[in-house]
Amino acid sequence: MWLTLWRWGPGAILFAVYLLFKWDQHGSIIQANLSRLTLISALGVVIYPATLFMAVSETTALNASLYLSVTPVLIVLISSVVWKERIGPIGAASVLLGLLGAIVLVFRGSLDAFFAFQIASNDIWAIVSALAWAGYCVSLPLKPSGLSEVSFLAVLVVIGSVVLAVLAVGTGGTVPMPDTTVVAWSMVYFALFPSILAFLAWNWGTTKVGPSKAAPYNNLVPFFGGALGVLLLGETIETYHLWGGGLVILGLVLNSMRR
Secondary structure, eight states, X not given: OHXXXXXXHHHHHHHHHHHHHHHHHHHHHHHHTHHXXXXXXXXXXXXXXXXXXXXXXXXXXXXXXXXXXXXXXXXXXXXXXXXXXXXXXXXXXXXXXXXHHHHHHHTXXXXXXXXXXXXXXXXXXXXXXXXXXXXXXXXXXXXXXXXXHHHHHHHHHHHHHHHHHHHHHHHOOOOXXXXXXXXXXXXHHHHIIIXXXXXXXXXXXXXXXXXXXXXXXXXXXXXXXXXXXXXXXOOOOOHHHHHHHHHHHHHHHHHHTOO
Protein backbone atom coordinates (compact mmCIF):
# COMPACT_ATOMS: atom_id res chain seq x y z
CA MET A 1 0.00 0.00 0.00
CA TRP A 2 2.82 2.39 0.85
CA LEU A 3 4.57 1.63 -2.42
CA THR A 4 1.36 2.28 -4.37
CA LEU A 5 0.96 5.55 -2.47
CA TRP A 6 4.53 6.47 -3.41
CA ARG A 7 3.55 5.84 -7.00
CA TRP A 8 0.65 8.32 -6.96
CA GLY A 9 1.28 10.60 -3.96
CA PRO A 10 3.71 13.12 -5.54
CA GLY A 11 1.47 13.50 -8.58
CA ALA A 12 -1.62 13.78 -6.36
CA ILE A 13 -0.17 16.85 -4.64
CA LEU A 14 0.46 18.56 -7.98
CA PHE A 15 -2.91 17.47 -9.34
CA ALA A 16 -4.71 18.79 -6.25
CA VAL A 17 -3.21 22.24 -6.86
CA TYR A 18 -4.16 21.97 -10.54
CA LEU A 19 -7.77 21.11 -9.65
CA LEU A 20 -8.02 24.09 -7.30
CA PHE A 21 -7.23 26.39 -10.22
CA LYS A 22 -9.68 24.50 -12.45
CA TRP A 23 -12.46 24.16 -9.87
CA ASP A 24 -14.65 26.93 -11.32
CA GLN A 25 -14.52 25.11 -14.66
CA HIS A 26 -14.78 21.47 -13.55
CA GLY A 27 -16.05 21.54 -9.96
CA SER A 28 -19.73 21.01 -10.75
CA ILE A 29 -18.92 18.17 -13.17
CA ILE A 30 -16.75 16.42 -10.57
CA GLN A 31 -19.41 16.71 -7.88
CA ALA A 32 -22.15 15.44 -10.19
CA ASN A 33 -20.08 12.39 -11.21
CA LEU A 34 -18.21 11.72 -7.96
CA SER A 35 -19.47 8.14 -7.50
CA ARG A 36 -18.57 7.23 -11.08
CA LEU A 37 -15.12 8.79 -10.77
CA THR A 38 -14.54 7.03 -7.44
CA LEU A 39 -15.33 3.65 -9.02
CA ILE A 40 -12.90 4.22 -11.91
CA SER A 41 -10.22 5.43 -9.49
CA ALA A 42 -10.69 2.42 -7.23
CA LEU A 43 -10.16 0.03 -10.14
CA GLY A 44 -7.19 1.69 -11.85
CA VAL A 45 -5.38 3.73 -9.20
CA VAL A 46 -5.93 1.62 -6.07
CA ILE A 47 -6.83 -2.03 -6.69
CA TYR A 48 -4.87 -2.72 -9.89
CA PRO A 49 -1.39 -1.53 -8.80
CA ALA A 50 -1.72 -2.46 -5.12
CA THR A 51 -2.77 -6.04 -5.80
CA LEU A 52 -0.09 -6.33 -8.50
CA PHE A 53 2.59 -5.37 -5.96
CA MET A 54 1.16 -7.88 -3.50
CA ALA A 55 1.11 -10.50 -6.23
CA VAL A 56 4.77 -10.18 -7.23
CA SER A 57 5.79 -10.25 -3.56
CA GLU A 58 4.01 -13.57 -3.01
CA THR A 59 4.03 -15.37 -6.36
CA THR A 60 6.38 -15.66 -9.31
CA ALA A 61 6.83 -12.91 -11.87
CA LEU A 62 5.94 -15.49 -14.53
CA ASN A 63 2.56 -16.21 -12.96
CA ALA A 64 1.74 -12.52 -12.53
CA SER A 65 2.81 -11.76 -16.10
CA LEU A 66 0.68 -14.56 -17.49
CA TYR A 67 -2.50 -13.35 -15.78
CA LEU A 68 -1.90 -9.81 -17.04
CA SER A 69 -1.40 -11.21 -20.55
CA VAL A 70 -4.96 -12.51 -20.45
CA THR A 71 -6.42 -9.05 -19.73
CA PRO A 72 -6.83 -8.07 -23.43
CA VAL A 73 -9.16 -11.05 -23.87
CA LEU A 74 -11.09 -10.04 -20.74
CA ILE A 75 -11.38 -6.44 -21.95
CA VAL A 76 -12.67 -7.49 -25.35
CA LEU A 77 -15.22 -9.91 -23.86
CA ILE A 78 -16.47 -7.42 -21.26
CA SER A 79 -16.63 -4.59 -23.84
CA SER A 80 -18.70 -6.73 -26.17
CA VAL A 81 -21.22 -7.27 -23.37
CA VAL A 82 -21.23 -3.86 -21.68
CA TRP A 83 -20.71 -1.52 -24.63
CA LYS A 84 -21.98 -3.82 -27.40
CA GLU A 85 -18.70 -3.39 -29.28
CA ARG A 86 -18.57 -5.63 -32.33
CA ILE A 87 -15.45 -7.76 -32.27
CA GLY A 88 -15.69 -9.58 -35.60
CA PRO A 89 -13.29 -12.22 -36.94
CA ILE A 90 -10.45 -9.74 -37.46
CA GLY A 91 -10.77 -8.44 -33.90
CA ALA A 92 -10.88 -11.95 -32.46
CA ALA A 93 -7.84 -13.00 -34.50
CA SER A 94 -5.86 -9.94 -33.41
CA VAL A 95 -6.56 -10.62 -29.73
CA LEU A 96 -5.72 -14.32 -29.98
CA LEU A 97 -2.49 -13.67 -31.89
CA GLY A 98 -1.47 -11.08 -29.31
CA LEU A 99 -2.26 -13.49 -26.48
CA LEU A 100 -0.24 -16.25 -28.14
CA GLY A 101 2.71 -13.89 -28.66
CA ALA A 102 2.56 -12.72 -25.05
CA ILE A 103 2.51 -16.32 -23.82
CA VAL A 104 5.56 -17.15 -25.94
CA LEU A 105 7.40 -14.17 -24.43
CA VAL A 106 6.29 -14.86 -20.85
CA PHE A 107 7.33 -18.53 -20.99
CA ARG A 108 10.46 -17.69 -23.02
CA GLY A 109 9.40 -20.08 -25.74
CA SER A 110 9.64 -23.11 -23.46
CA LEU A 111 6.91 -25.75 -23.79
CA ASP A 112 8.23 -27.42 -20.64
CA ALA A 113 7.68 -24.20 -18.67
CA PHE A 114 4.21 -23.82 -20.18
CA PHE A 115 3.08 -27.33 -19.27
CA ALA A 116 4.71 -27.06 -15.85
CA PHE A 117 2.67 -23.94 -15.04
CA GLN A 118 0.50 -24.27 -11.96
CA ILE A 119 -1.97 -21.90 -10.34
CA ALA A 120 -0.61 -21.27 -6.85
CA SER A 121 -2.64 -20.29 -3.81
CA ASN A 122 -0.89 -16.92 -3.71
CA ASP A 123 -1.92 -16.14 -7.30
CA ILE A 124 -5.22 -14.68 -6.14
CA TRP A 125 -3.74 -11.16 -5.98
CA ALA A 126 -2.46 -11.43 -9.57
CA ILE A 127 -5.90 -12.55 -10.74
CA VAL A 128 -7.58 -9.67 -8.88
CA SER A 129 -5.09 -7.24 -10.41
CA ALA A 130 -5.81 -8.48 -13.93
CA LEU A 131 -9.56 -8.23 -13.37
CA ALA A 132 -9.20 -4.72 -11.92
CA TRP A 133 -7.19 -3.53 -14.93
CA ALA A 134 -9.74 -5.01 -17.31
CA GLY A 135 -12.53 -3.30 -15.36
CA TYR A 136 -10.65 0.00 -15.43
CA CYS A 137 -10.15 -0.13 -19.20
CA VAL A 138 -13.78 -0.99 -19.84
CA SER A 139 -14.97 1.80 -17.52
CA LEU A 140 -13.00 4.57 -19.28
CA PRO A 141 -15.90 5.42 -21.63
CA LEU A 142 -17.72 6.54 -18.45
CA LYS A 143 -15.44 9.60 -18.32
CA PRO A 144 -17.61 12.73 -17.99
CA SER A 145 -17.56 14.52 -21.32
CA GLY A 146 -16.89 17.91 -19.74
CA LEU A 147 -13.55 16.87 -18.22
CA SER A 148 -10.28 17.11 -20.12
CA GLU A 149 -7.94 14.12 -20.04
CA VAL A 150 -5.63 15.89 -17.57
CA SER A 151 -8.48 16.88 -15.26
CA PHE A 152 -9.96 13.38 -15.48
CA LEU A 153 -6.68 11.74 -14.43
CA ALA A 154 -6.14 14.42 -11.78
CA VAL A 155 -9.44 13.55 -10.11
CA LEU A 156 -8.70 9.82 -10.27
CA VAL A 157 -5.24 10.24 -8.76
CA VAL A 158 -6.38 12.56 -5.95
CA ILE A 159 -9.29 10.29 -4.98
CA GLY A 160 -7.12 7.19 -5.21
CA SER A 161 -4.30 8.72 -3.16
CA VAL A 162 -6.67 9.64 -0.34
CA VAL A 163 -7.97 6.05 -0.26
CA LEU A 164 -4.42 4.66 -0.43
CA ALA A 165 -3.27 6.91 2.41
CA VAL A 166 -6.02 5.55 4.64
CA LEU A 167 -5.26 1.96 3.66
CA ALA A 168 -1.49 2.40 4.07
CA VAL A 169 -1.85 3.83 7.56
CA GLY A 170 -4.46 1.23 8.48
CA THR A 171 -2.36 -1.74 7.36
CA GLY A 172 0.71 -0.54 9.28
CA GLY A 173 4.25 -1.07 8.11
CA THR A 174 6.92 1.53 7.54
CA VAL A 175 7.06 4.28 4.96
CA PRO A 176 9.52 3.21 2.22
CA MET A 177 12.23 5.84 1.85
CA PRO A 178 14.94 5.86 -0.84
CA ASP A 179 18.29 4.99 0.71
CA THR A 180 20.48 5.62 -2.36
CA THR A 181 20.55 8.13 -5.19
CA VAL A 182 19.74 5.40 -7.68
CA VAL A 183 16.67 4.34 -5.72
CA ALA A 184 15.57 7.98 -5.36
CA TRP A 185 15.76 8.62 -9.11
CA SER A 186 14.04 5.30 -9.75
CA MET A 187 11.12 6.38 -7.58
CA VAL A 188 10.93 9.72 -9.39
CA TYR A 189 10.76 7.83 -12.69
CA PHE A 190 8.20 5.46 -11.15
CA ALA A 191 5.94 8.34 -10.10
CA LEU A 192 6.19 10.17 -13.43
CA PHE A 193 6.47 7.85 -16.42
CA PRO A 194 4.64 4.54 -15.77
CA SER A 195 2.09 6.40 -13.68
CA ILE A 196 1.05 9.86 -14.82
CA LEU A 197 2.34 9.94 -18.40
CA ALA A 198 1.45 6.34 -19.20
CA PHE A 199 -2.07 6.66 -17.76
CA LEU A 200 -2.65 9.94 -19.62
CA ALA A 201 -1.69 8.30 -22.90
CA TRP A 202 -3.68 5.13 -22.22
CA ASN A 203 -6.80 6.99 -21.10
CA TRP A 204 -6.72 9.28 -24.11
CA GLY A 205 -6.17 6.45 -26.59
CA THR A 206 -8.81 4.18 -25.06
CA THR A 207 -11.49 6.86 -25.04
CA LYS A 208 -10.73 7.58 -28.71
CA VAL A 209 -10.74 4.04 -30.15
CA GLY A 210 -12.73 2.12 -27.52
CA PRO A 211 -11.64 -0.49 -24.95
CA SER A 212 -11.77 -3.53 -27.25
CA LYS A 213 -9.54 -1.94 -29.90
CA ALA A 214 -7.12 -0.61 -27.27
CA ALA A 215 -6.95 -3.97 -25.47
CA PRO A 216 -4.38 -5.75 -27.74
CA TYR A 217 -1.84 -3.01 -27.01
CA ASN A 218 -1.49 -4.49 -23.52
CA ASN A 219 0.47 -7.28 -25.19
CA LEU A 220 3.24 -4.80 -25.95
CA VAL A 221 4.22 -4.93 -22.26
CA PRO A 222 6.11 -8.26 -22.47
CA PHE A 223 7.30 -7.24 -25.95
CA PHE A 224 8.89 -4.03 -24.63
CA GLY A 225 10.07 -5.89 -21.53
CA GLY A 226 12.08 -8.28 -23.69
CA ALA A 227 13.43 -5.44 -25.84
CA LEU A 228 14.52 -3.44 -22.78
CA GLY A 229 16.13 -6.56 -21.34
CA VAL A 230 18.28 -6.75 -24.46
CA LEU A 231 19.08 -3.02 -24.55
CA LEU A 232 19.60 -2.31 -20.85
CA LEU A 233 20.43 -5.63 -19.16
CA GLY A 234 22.64 -7.13 -21.82
CA GLU A 235 20.35 -10.09 -22.49
CA THR A 236 20.78 -11.82 -25.82
CA ILE A 237 18.08 -11.94 -28.49
CA GLU A 238 16.60 -15.43 -28.47
CA THR A 239 14.38 -17.15 -31.01
CA TYR A 240 11.37 -16.80 -28.72
CA HIS A 241 11.80 -13.00 -28.79
CA LEU A 242 11.34 -13.06 -32.56
CA TRP A 243 8.39 -15.48 -32.55
CA GLY A 244 6.58 -13.87 -29.63
CA GLY A 245 7.26 -10.31 -30.75
CA GLY A 246 6.27 -11.15 -34.32
CA LEU A 247 2.92 -12.58 -33.18
CA VAL A 248 2.22 -9.51 -31.03
CA ILE A 249 3.01 -7.15 -33.93
CA LEU A 250 0.92 -9.24 -36.35
CA GLY A 251 -1.99 -9.05 -33.92
CA LEU A 252 -1.65 -5.26 -33.75
CA VAL A 253 -1.55 -5.01 -37.56
CA LEU A 254 -4.79 -6.96 -37.77
CA ASN A 255 -6.23 -4.84 -34.98
CA SER A 256 -5.50 -1.66 -36.93
CA MET A 257 -7.57 -3.03 -39.82
CA ARG A 258 -10.74 -3.13 -37.69
CA ARG A 259 -13.31 -0.45 -38.41
